Amino acid sequence: MARIDLQNLGHSYTPNPKGPDDYALKPMTHVWEQGGAYALLGPSGCGKTTLLNIISGLLTPSEGRVLFDGKDVTTLPTEARNIAQVFQFPVVYDTMTVYENLAFPLRNRGLRGAAVDARVKEIAGLLDLTPDLNRRGRGLTADAKQKISLGRGLVRPDVAAILFDEPLTVIDPHLKWELRSKLKALHRALDLTMIYVTHDQTEALTFADKVVVMHDGRVVQIGRPDELFARPAHVFVGHFIGSPGMNVLPAEVAGRAARVGGHVIPLGRGYPPLNGGEKIEIGVRPEFATLAPAGAGGVPVRVKRVDDLGRVRIAKVELSGLPMAATVPEALNVVGEDASLMFDPAMVHVYVNGSLVEGEAA
Amino acid sequence: MDKPVNQGAWLLVLPVLLIVAFSAIVPLMTVVNYSVQDTFGNNQFFWNGIGWYQELLDPSTDLGGRFFDALWRNLLFSFLILAIEVPLGIAVALSMPREGWRVAATLVILALPLLIPWNVVGTIWQIFAREDIGLLGWVVNHLGIPYNYTADPLSAWVTIVVMDVWHWTSLVALLCYAGLRSIPDAFYQAARIDGASRWAIFRNIQLPKMHRVLLIAVLLRFMDSFMIYTEPFVVTGGGPGNSTTFVSIDLVKLALGQFDLGKAAALSIVYNLVILAVCWVFYTVMTRMDSGRN
Numbered sequence: 001m002a003r004i005d006l007q008n009l010g011h012s013y014t015p016n017p018k019g020p021d022d023y024a025l026k027p028m029t030h031v032w033e034q035g036g037a038y039a040l041l042g043p044s045g046c047g048k049t050t051l052l053n054i055i056s057g058l059l060t061p062s063e064g065r066v067l068f069d070g071k072d073v074t075t076l077p078t079e080a081r082n083i084a085q086v087f088q089f090p091v092v093y094d095t096m097t098v099y100e101n102l103a104f105p106l107r108n109r110g111l112r113g114a115a116v117d118a119r120v121k122e123i124a125g126l127l128d129l130t131p132d133l134n135r136r137g138r139g140l141t142a143d144a145k146q147k148i149s150l151g152r153g154l155v156r157p158d159v160a161a162i163l164f165d166e167p168l169t170v171i172d173p174h175l176k177w178e179l180r181s182k183l184k185a186l187h188r189a190l191d192l193t194m195i196y197v198t199h200d201q202t203e204a205l206t207f208a209d210k211v212v213v214m215h216d217g218r219v220v221q222i223g224r225p226d227e228l229f230a231r232p233a234h235v236f237v238g239h240f241i242g243s244p245g246m247n248v249l250p251a252e253v254a255g256r257a258a259r260v261g262g263h264v265i266p267l268g269r270g271y272p273p274l275n276g277g278e279k280i281e282i283g284v285r286p287e288f289a290t291l292a293p294a295g296a297g298g299v300p301v302r303v304k305r306v307d308d309l310g311r312v313r314i315a316k317v318e319l320s321g322l323p324m325a326a327t328v329p330e331a332l333n334v335v336g337e338d339a340s341l342m343f344d345p346a347m348v349h350v351y352v353n354g355s356l357v358e359g360e361a362a
Numbered sequence: 363m364d365k366p367v368n369q370g371a372w373l374l375v376l377p378v379l380l381i382v383a384f385s386a387i388v389p390l391m392t393v394v395n396y397s398v399q400d401t402f403g404n405n406q407f408f409w410n411g412i413g414w415y416q417e418l419l420d421p422s423t424d425l426g427g428r429f430f431d432a433l434w435r436n437l438l439f440s441f442l443i444l445a446i447e448v449p450l451g452i453a454v455a456l457s458m459p460r461e462g463w464r465v466a467a468t469l470v471i472l473a474l475p476l477l478i479p480w481n482v483v484g485t486i487w488q489i490f491a492r493e494d495i496g497l498l499g500w501v502v503n504h505l506g507i508p509y510n511y512t513a514d515p516l517s518a519w520v521t522i523v524v525m526d527v528w529h530w531t532s533l534v535a536l537l538c539y540a541g542l543r544s545i546p547d548a549f550y551q552a553a554r555i556d557g558a559s560r561w562a563i564f565r566n567i568q569l570p571k572m573h574r575v576l577l578i579a580v581l582l583r584f585m586d587s588f589m590i591y592t593e594p595f596v597v598t599g600g601g602p603g604n605s606t607t608f609v610s611i612d613l614v615k616l617a618l619g620q621f622d623l624g625k626a627a628a629l630s631i632v633y634n635l636v637i638l639a640v641c642w643v644f645y646t647v648m649t650r651m652d653s654g655r656n
Contacts, residue, residue: 053551077554078554084555085551087548087551088548093567094570095566104556104562108557108562109557152556153555
């Protein structure tokens with residue numbers, strides 16, 4: 001159990017990185033609190049696994065330091081760190097029984113007898129593996145194998161953190177839910193730091209207390225799921241989280257108003273005049289842009305299509321020729337192409353070169 | 363539910379049946395035919411029934427004695443070959459590089475001995491091991507170790523075994539290497555996370571994954587070493603005395619040296635059955651071990 005500090009941590013797979021493009025992981029400084037459940041979320045190739053392997057020690061970073069509870073472990077090999085890691089594809093020692101598989105990490109660390117037995121039985125119970133304890137690893141289903149892999153990660157009582165590298169990829173959808181809630185329960189029960197890598201936002205948002213969104217080798221936002229939803233710190237977070245993602249429109253911003261193609265959209269905060277040389281955009285989630293009948297007082301838009309997603313209806317609209325998605329209220333009957341769009345001013349965010357700009361509150 | 367049976371499918375098997383019949387079954391029947399007859403010059407044949415087989419399987423007769431002596435030599439030779447080449451091949455495979463240009467270089471170097479024809483290998487070693495002009499023989503003798511494969515049975519055996527190890531360990535190593543390459547990196551990473559020792563990694567990850575290729579390697583090396591002919595024939599000619607006369611060498615002496623076609627035919631059939639039987643035992647034991655793990 002430990003706090004993990006990343007200090008100016010960066011990694012490049014090329015020996016002499018020149019520009020930022022040469023970094024798989026751009027230098028970053030972050031603190032991961034003891035006992036937290038973190039999800040590392042990002043598309044494939046954004047550096048999630050690189051970061052995870054650096055924390056577990058499978059990879060030595062080319063720059064910066066990793067600290068566990070203030071102790072520098074940057075150059076320590078995996079075996080010398082108190083870390084457990086579960087991989088994307090199940091790793092099961094075929095020739096051993098399930099029991100021996102679970103006992104393996106403990107026995108390798110010199111534990112014997114009753115201590116091993118108690119711990120193995122406890123973890124097997126938590127993962128519903130008790131009936132299978134005497135079976136060989138070979139011939140088990142993929143999800144049973146992955147449970148064993150999870151079990152080997154959880155079985156060590158002394159770990160600083162458990163790292164999960166997309167552990168539920170090979171699991172059937174209905175078991176995914178079950179295993180994920182199991183992990184969540186284990187996290188509460190065992191008071192462990194857990195870091196969970198995934199490219200699936202549902203998985204990240206349901207598992208984690210804090211979601212770390214990564215993009216192009218950079219951490220773009222760390223926050224609670226509701227923060228990521230309400231205040232994306234980067235347009236990428238807006239796009240990546242939420243379905244459909246946040247609308248991003250090029251705009252001119254001055255004071256408490258944004259101008260998009262001649263229309264004025266009110267803002268919840270005041271902004272100083274922003275430099276025209278930079279890329280200025282406003283972002284608003286479809287949930288905070290509501291369709292209303294034409295002439296109701298909002299911004300006029302043309303409705304292209306309405307998709308019924310079950311819980312909500314989402315309209316694809318055009319605002320001065322710019323495509324957007326907006327919520328259609330239940331009461332509204334969309335007739336014809338013309339409609340108007342109402343924005344929730346507090347939920348319209350301003351981005352300069354992709355990053356959120358904090359306005360001055362009223 | 364009855365499925366309609368398409369008897370026309372037999373036609374698809376017919377070409378293979380014909381080829382196998384003419385290349386294997388018909389010649390084999392000829393051998394069976396010889397094995398029950400006594401042959402003399404001028405193509406005279408006399409029916410001998412199972413006489414040759416009785417003589418062959420009775421160690422007290424001249425023919426049987428020769429056969430069993432040669433058979434024990436064969437078994438000892440195959441045992442030595444497997445005992446050396448399999449562990450050595452595994453060790454070589456484990457120490458081979460896993461990436462970079464060195465992989466290609468190592469593969470080429472390992473494949474070289476496999477590309478050399480048997481009789482050339484024999485010739486190379488026949489000269490290499492000579493105590494007067496051969497690099498190996500000369501050096502060993504000058505180190506004070508008496509070594510002469512034409513006069514001393516032990517030297518002859520050492521030469522033949524070392525030669526076979528030199529020639530064929532690559533095959534075992536390449537097969538094992540293929541098995542090792544099929545292990546995903548995650549297994550090694552997980553083993554490091556689990557704190558597994560080098561031996562535990564070998565025992566629990568690498569060996570089980572190599573199990574199938576090892577089965578193939580053991581079968582191939584057993585069959586090949588049990589049928590060995592060319593190299594000892596070139597290097598020692600079966601000597602000194604009869605010390606390196608294997609069944610195949612004896613068979614050729616019998617058939618082509620003495621023109622005892624009947625005895626030779628009976629010997630080839632028994633020889634064949636012994637190889638089949640031993641391979642069957644190997645195969646059954648190793649696949650049984652495999653399924654016994656479940």
